[in-house]
Amino acid sequence: MLTKHLVLAILVTAVWGFNFPITKLGLAHIDPILLTAIRFTFAALPWVFFIKRPAVATRWLVAYGLIFGVAMWALINMGIALGVPPGNAALLIQFSAFFTVGWGVLLFRERLTWPQVIGVVLAAIGLLGILLSSPSKTTTIGLVLVLISAVAWSIGNIIIKLSKVKEIFAFVVWSSLFPPLPLLLITWWLHGTTPFTTLALHIDAVAIFSLAFQTYAATHFCYWGWNLLLREYPASKVAPLSLLIPVFATISSVFIVNQTPSLTDWLCLAMILSALGVGMKKGSSVMKTTHSPAS
Numbered sequence: 001m002l003t004k005h006l007v008l009a010i011l012v013t014a015v016w017g018f019n020f021p022i023t024k025l026g027l028a029h030i031d032p033i034l035l036t037a038i039r040f041t042f043a044a045l046p047w048v049f050f051i052k053r054p055a056v057a058t059r060w061l062v063a064y065g066l067i068f069g070v071a072m073w074a075l076i077n078m079g080i081a082l083g084v085p086p087g088n089a090a091l092l093i094q095f096s097a098f099f100t101v102g103w104g105v106l107l108f109r110e111r112l113t114w115p116q117v118i119g120v121v122l123a124a125i126g127l128l129g130i131l132l133s134s135p136s137k138t139t140t141i142g143l144v145l146v147l148i149s150a151v152a153w154s155i156g157n158i159i160i161k162l163s164k165v166k167e168i169f170a171f172v173v174w175s176s177l178f179p180p181l182p183l184l185l186i187t188w189w190l191h192g193t194t195p196f197t198t199l200a201l202h203i204d205a206v207a208i209f210s211l212a213f214q215t216y217a218a219t220h221f222c223y224w225g226w227n228l229l230l231r232e233y234p235a236s237k238v239a240p241l242s243l244l245i246p247v248f249a250t251i252s253s254v255f256i257v258n259q260t261p262s263l264t265d266w267l268c269l270a271m272i273l274s275a276l277g278v279g280m281k282k283g284s285s286v287m288k289t290t291h292s293p294a295s
Contacts, residue, residue, distance in 0.1 A: 005229060009241045012225040017248025019218035020086035021256035023077060026210030029202040031195040032077035035211070037183035040069045042215040044176035054170040060163035061175045064156055068172075069179020071152035074186075075145045082142030085259045087250030091272055092146045094246060095123065099154035119278040126271030129264060168227040172219065243273060 001009070026035050054061075080089050105111070127147075165171045187195050229241075250269065253259045261269065 001233060005232060008225050009229055010244065012222050012229075013241055013244035014248045015217050016222050017090060017245045017250075018252045018256070019214060019222075020080070020090045020249040021253040021259070022210050022213045024080050024086050024253075024257050026207050026214070027077060027081045029204065029207040029210075030199065031187060031191060032081040033074050033183050033187045033190070034195045034199070036069060036074040036077050037180045037187065038211055039073070039214045039219070040065075040176045040179040040183070042211065043219045044173060044180070047173045047220075048177060051170050051173050052167075053174055054165050054167040056163045056165045056171065060159060060165065061171070062178050064159045064163075064171065065175035065178030066182065067152050067156045067159065068175060070182050070186075072149045072156065074179075074183060075149035075152065079142035079146035079149070082145070083139035084142040084146055085250075085261065085265070086253045086257065087246060087259070087261060087269070088143070088265065089146050090249030091246035091269055092127070092143065093150050093153060094242065094272070095127070095147060095150040096153035096157065099151050102154075115278050119275045122275035122278060123272050126268045126275060129268040129271065168230075169220075169224050172223050176219075243277060246273065 023035075030038070076089055076093065080086060084092075160168070160171070163171075246269065250261060
């Protein structure tokens with residue numbers, strides 16, 4: 001990888017990692033679902049008037065928008081709001097890699113490799129440790145929500161693969177048109193008009209910074225940079241770099257929101273990181289096809 005691309009990769013993963021504690025700053029002021037709605041509104045507008053619509057069917061834009069905005073980021077924000085440490089949230093969302101592998105087996109008849117199986121076992125042990133060390137029932141619910149968001153992200157990956165979209169940045173911008181309205185309706189259904197009527201009172205410099213960072217740094221810049229790397233290099237070379245995201249998220253959380261993981265958390269984080277690293281390695285298939293010898 002060229003030095004400039006390696007620097008870009010580190011910068012992208014750092015921004016994505018920093019996004020988790022910075023999102024928590026915004027959640028201290030704004031309802032998590034309403035925050036997500038505002039984020040995707042700014043991710044779409046006014047950019048759809050300047051960026052050409054990607055050459056894919058509308059159903060893919062709608063499906064990805066609802067998965068990415070409603071089923072993924074709204075749940076992540078709810079999980080963090082319920083007490084999940086940003087570093088843990090950034091790590092658990094990486095479980096999407098294993099869920100994506102599972103969809104590949106079910107939908108595309110891909111075969112599991114031994115490193116993937118070992119990775120799943122290690123990840124399961126690490127996840128169990130995090131769940132058992134959860135300080136409260138509310139935080140446990142938050143962890144489950146983040147795991148569901150990881151499933152949603154894996155479905156989003158499948159949607160991108162099925163749609164065969166090539167203009168990923170435009171795809172993200174245009175698909176961002178669809179989450180805000182459902183998210184606003186869900187906010188009203190759950191909490192009535194209170195989050196809306198009190199929004200002006202809670203908007204300050206920290207909340208504005210959090211929203212701007214989520215929209216323009218974590219969404220626009222990171223998706224541009226990440227997909228540029230995917231265009232220039234094989235996915236197998238780029239994907240392992242995503243392991244830096246929870247590292248940056250955990251370290252930055254110490255300074256931004258004063259959340260330091262316990263020894264148990266560090267051990268579980270290390271277990272899951274090793275699981276992700278092992279799972280990305282190449283290896284032989286678990287079930288090999290046998291052929292009868294030629295007669």
